[in-house]
Amino acid sequence: MRAVQFCEYGGPGVVHVAEVEEPHAGPGTVRVAVRASGLSTGETRIRSGELRGVVPVTFPFRTGFDAAGVVDEVGEGVTGVETGDEVFGMTAAATRGANADHAVLVAWAPKPAAWSWEEAGGAAGSVETATRVLDRLRAGAGHTVLVQGAAGGVGTVAVQLAVARGATVIGTASPRNHDFLRSLGAEPTTYGPGLVDRVRALAPGGVDAVFDCAGGALPDLVAMAGDPARVVTIAPDLTAAAHGVHLSHGSPGADPGAGADPLAVHGLGVAVGLAARGRLRVPVAAAFPLAEAAAAHELSETRHARGRIVLVN
Numbered sequence: 001m002r003a004v005q006f007c008e009y010g011g012p013g014v015v016h017v018a019e020v021e022e023p024h025a026g027p028g029t030v031r032v033a034v035r036a037s038g039l040s041t042g043e044t045r046i047r048s049g050e051l052r053g054v055v056p057v058t059f060p061f062r063t064g065f066d067a068a069g070v071v072d073e074v075g076e077g078v079t080g081v082e083t084g085d086e087v088f089g090m091t092a093a094a095t096r097g098a099n100a101d102h103a104v105l106v107a108w109a110p111k112p113a114a115w116s117w118e119e120a121g122g123a124a125g126s127v128e129t130a131t132r133v134l135d136r137l138r139a140g141a142g143h144t145v146l147v148q149g150a151a152g153g154v155g156t157v158a159v160q161l162a163v164a165r166g167a168t169v170i171g172t173a174s175p176r177n178h179d180f181l182r183s184l185g186a187e188p189t190t191y192g193p194g195l196v197d198r199v200r201a202l203a204p205g206g207v208d209a210v211f212d213c214a215g216g217a218l219p220d221l222v223a224m225a226g227d228p229a230r231v232v233t234i235a236p237d238l239t240a241a242a243h244g245v246h247l248s249h250g251s252p253g254a255d256p257g258a259g260a261d262p263l264a265v266h267g268l269g270v271a272v273g274l275a276a277r278g279r280l281r282v283p284v285a286a287a288f289p290l291a292e293a294a295a296a297h298e299l300s301e302t303r304h305a306r307g308r309i310v311l312v313n
Contacts, residue, residue: 003100004293005060007050010298018288019062023097023104025075027212028310030105032087036121038285039064039309040153042236042249044300048139051236064098064311065091067129067251068111068120072102086111086118090128099235099293099311109268112275119282122153124268124310126282130158131267132160133232133248134165139303141166146199146207148221149214150178150186153308154234156283158211160185164274170202172214173269177306184281218243283307 001022006014025031043063045051068088073083088232089108091098099105107128109122139145145162146263150171163170171186172195178188189198195217199207200235210221215235222228228244242245274280285305286295289312296309 002290003062004064004290005062005095006047007060009047009052010019011048012044012294012301013242015297016061017293020062020100022102023095023191025073025078025104028078028079028106029075030071030078030087030108030235031073031075031102032067032089032108032123033104034067034098034101034103034313035090035117036068036069036102036310036312037064037067037103038122038125038153038294039099039293039300040125040302040312041300044297045085045236048295048301052238054238059215062095062097064100064103065093065096066124067091067103067128068117068123068213075243076262081108088115088124089268090124098166099121101313107264107268107270109265114275115277115282116284117171118287118312120248121312122150122284122310123271123282125158126154126157126308127161127267127271128264129154129234129248130161131264131270133211133234134158134162136232136246136248137194137211137230139165139167139209139211143202143208144205144209146221146224147186148191148212148217149173149235150181150184150211151306152213152303153285153305155213156184156307158213159184160262160274160280161270162211163285165177165280170194170199170207174304180306181198188203191217196224199224212237214244218245223246232247236272279280285309298312 089105151173169186172191181188210231212233
């Protein structure tokens with residue numbers, strides 16, 4: 001089958017499609033014929049070598065950890081899903097490999113009828129990450145949550161999940177994305193110098209939690225939260241520990257034999273329910289054919305994509 005990989009650190013040009021052996025479903029997993037899969041900003045940073053001291057890499061490195069497709073193999077012990085079912089979900093962190101013709105999922109849920117394949121293909125990673133961080137922040141009804149980098153792939157989902165929990169959400173983005181954030185239920189503001197004053201004008205009582213999807217402004221974010229324990233970042237900011245901020249990372253099944261993280265399964269289930277009620281969209285910034293994975297990496301590196309970048313089969 002075809003799979004996207006890279007064999008050395010470098011620019012988008014090191015990304016290529018290779019012919020590899022198909023994976024197969026093992027105990028507790030399912031295999032899908034992939035229709036669409038996501039590309040994360042984090043993986044472009046892994047590919048460039050920026051995170052070589054944080055994320056261990058064995059070459060060739062196969063990319064992608066969220067995908068949507070049609071189940072074609074069901075592993076031992078799996079119930080509630082059959083071949084032919086349409087699902088979306090995540091691969092094990094240790095193996096990844098979702099950007100391919102076939103992928104083995106360790107956490108999955110039925111594909112919402114309201115979502116296209118492109119939306120479903122880019123959904124699971126953002127849903128899992130946003131759920132994990134909002135739970136750590138204990139963000140819910142009556143809270144004011146600041147989402148830094150709210151127009152990106154994770155940010156757009158985090159805004160909607162926080163709103164669904166009853167929180168008031170302030171989201172930072174460039175002015176061209178402000179109307180878009182309002183459509184998701186957030187009060188927008190711009191990032192950059194003066195952020196603290198702008199947020200305090202919108203939330204005179206302060207913010208209860210900060211979800212940082214962008215990085216680069218931790219001192220300001222801590223100042224607004226009043227306590228570093230109320231700030232969680234997913235940006236690979238090596239200064240996070242120095243500021244007392246938790247850097248959240250990971251995905252279900254860090255060990256391919258460990259099975260799915262119950263939190264991830266729960267988060268995907270919540271997403272399905274919200275999607276059925278029209279309360280969760282997965283904005284897609286662009287969709288590229290699998291063979292054009294390098295071009296998708298180029299767009300991701302601009303850091304200006306609104307929503308998820310996906311690869312389609």
